[in-house]
Amino acid sequence: MTKKALHVALMAATLAALTAGSPPAHAIEKPDKDTLVVATMWECLPFSMEARRSRFFNESEILDTLVKLDYGMNLVPGLATAWQRHGPTEWTFTLRQGVTFHDGQPLDAEAVKFSLERVAALLPYAGSLLDLAEVTVTAPDAVKIRTNQPYAALPNQLTDAITGIYARSSFDAEGKFVKPVGTGPFRYASYTKQDRTVVERFDGYWGKAPSLKRVVYRYVPDHSARVLSLETGEIDLAVDIPPADVKRLSAAGSGFQVYREPSAGLYYMVLNTAEGRPFADVRARRAVNALIDRQAIVEHALDGVGKPAWQFFAPGFDWVPAGLPAYALDPAAAASTLAAAGFSKEGGAWTKDGKPFAVEILSYSSRTEMPLITEAVSGLLKAAGLETSTKMFTWPGMLSLVQKGQYDAYVVFWTPEMTAHPDLHLLPHFHSAHGMDYNGYRNAELDELLIRGRGLNAGPERQATYGKALTLIHEDAPIVPLVHKIYAAAANASVKGFRVHPSGFFYDFKSVRKD
């Protein structure tokens, strides 16, 4: 009996050793009042010169761009105080006076020319992104920019994070990148690979100085771990939090604040319009648009975090003309459209010439919400009498099938309003020469409108041109808009003054303070 007791004691000791071999309390580092710790889903890479990843320089406001977007997605002065278009392809930008870089050097036109030419050189194959032909210094505080084609979206494109302005000291004598030195409210302090990037307040900032001394961007790739870090107090703010946690943290008395703001981003389904595919007939495309209950997708696939999308752009932009048609849920209209297209419903299933209306939907699983949305779309269409199936790939895996045209439909995510100009995504996705969606869609009238729109300044003519273009896209229905993205972030109660930027691409912590 005593022997048994001894064994039990030994076992208990083993278990105790296992759990008590842990460090003492207070092993968790808690940020001080002047430091904001943010957990991000993607690693913030301050040394990456790869175009896409170098966005962080600007997003974290180490670098400024010439033009900026305010919270209403309107163009506002950044490092340029004024800009003017002198002809179809010629622009001048007047620079802000009295701006200094983090190294103490003044901002001048030479630095702007150097930075923009550098971006152009980094993107030798991406002509349409900036379309720069030449940057000329005309005065210490003025540059002239010439584009290859008439391009009214240039100021909008100059809000993009990749066009931030560097000081020369960002590079060594051989032109090799050393560290990001810019004019922003925060300056680069340190970087630990796979762990964190730290920026510090720059006291010589040209705008209103931030109240925070330091912002730490910690890389926490797992969604649940990000939220748990917020709950333990290790971090102050978690971005991209899962919908289920949005619900939980929003509950009264949770002690956390949850931000849910509309942000550039659309989930949509591309329909293959090629001959022989089920969506070759425009009536089938329109019917599908009227059959999918977007509200149901938002509620059941995204836990309510999203906004039903009935058109390509989120409403509210001045270039989305009032009265523009949008799709609406209308099963009755869909049924008569399908009947007109030669389909008939037998035993609850749509058929044509004895064959079922079968649709295979592709998507990719690297974005966690894609499988959920795709399954929801498939389920809703199945309930409406279509024979649907889904297939999940990695992004490149799906893309290789799509490019070969081996699909009926696929679900994707893009950010059509990112720089607040319709051209950025209308042209590549819907112009037949660009055909980024690989769905065989072409409309000569639309092509002409999209090219014309690109050269037009804001005003009634541009309004009318894009209004007509969006109407044509609505009628031809090459896509099914599904959900406008809602950007979700959460912070502890001490964080004050944070706002989600509607472009979804900026960490604006200038006006944030901690109590």
Place this chain on the structure above:
Amino acid sequence: MKKAMLRRLGQSLALLVLLSMFSFALMHVMPGDFAELLLIERMGGDLPARDVLARFKAEQGFNDPVARQYLRWLGGILQGEPGVSFQSGDGVWAEIGLRVENTLILAAASIGVSLVLAVPIGVVAAARQGSAWDRLSMLLAVMGMAIPNFWYSLIMVMVFSLFLGWLPVSGYGHWTHIVLPALVIGTSTAGVTARFIRSCVLDVLSRDFIRTAHSKGLGEIRVLFGHALPNALVPVVTLLGLQIGKMFDGVVVVETIFAWPGIGRLLVESIFGRDFPVLQLCVLVVGAVYIAVNLAVDLLVMAIDPRIRGAL
């Protein structure tokens, strides 16, 4: 003996060369055009026009015969320049070096935890079949296999970070960061290892020399740990070798939750991101680790068991 070892080494090298060909071939087998994906990255995510893609392919040598591309890649690796990661823009060696280092740290810590638990539990379970220790080893083994690591990890985080406030949720660089991932992996493999040790020790316990040891009047502890365990070690060392190999590609979920920069996560990230320069070298490194661990296990087993020495 020396000859046998040299032959074994030669085999390993030949295997490595085959592996390098295989990891290079991945680029051509996986769906998606390698050159196009590279160009998409360079262009900041935009899809290139067809004529631009053709120009890019010609300029970058993607139209060369595959054999020449392979030799160029291999040359790059041998000269220490295997390219740059699409994802981070850093050199591939820098990317992988960090991961290998951290994987080794995690492997050592978790296998340490696993052995501290498994050896006493396994040996005592063998000596006392059907006892509480035996049942504990069974419980650990079943739990280790049945509980998915993503759930177990989050439960551990909730207990040790959220409720007790002892350990940070995720990260690396401080010793406190290793505790939770090592506990998760260590305890979830301890059961299986304990059961394995138990059956090996049981096997040995029925041998004549154990009876002899008992009849010499040796105490039970001395018999179990001094005679039975060392003789049961050969298969256990082989199992540990397999577990070390698994640490290089099989603990991705744990690495992701704890933001531990291990090589398994890099492998998965590079597959999803089609980060070919990293992916190819990752496959090569993970393969090399398996080969090296197998070699080391063989050598170690020879050192432990004199009977095997001539067998290689």
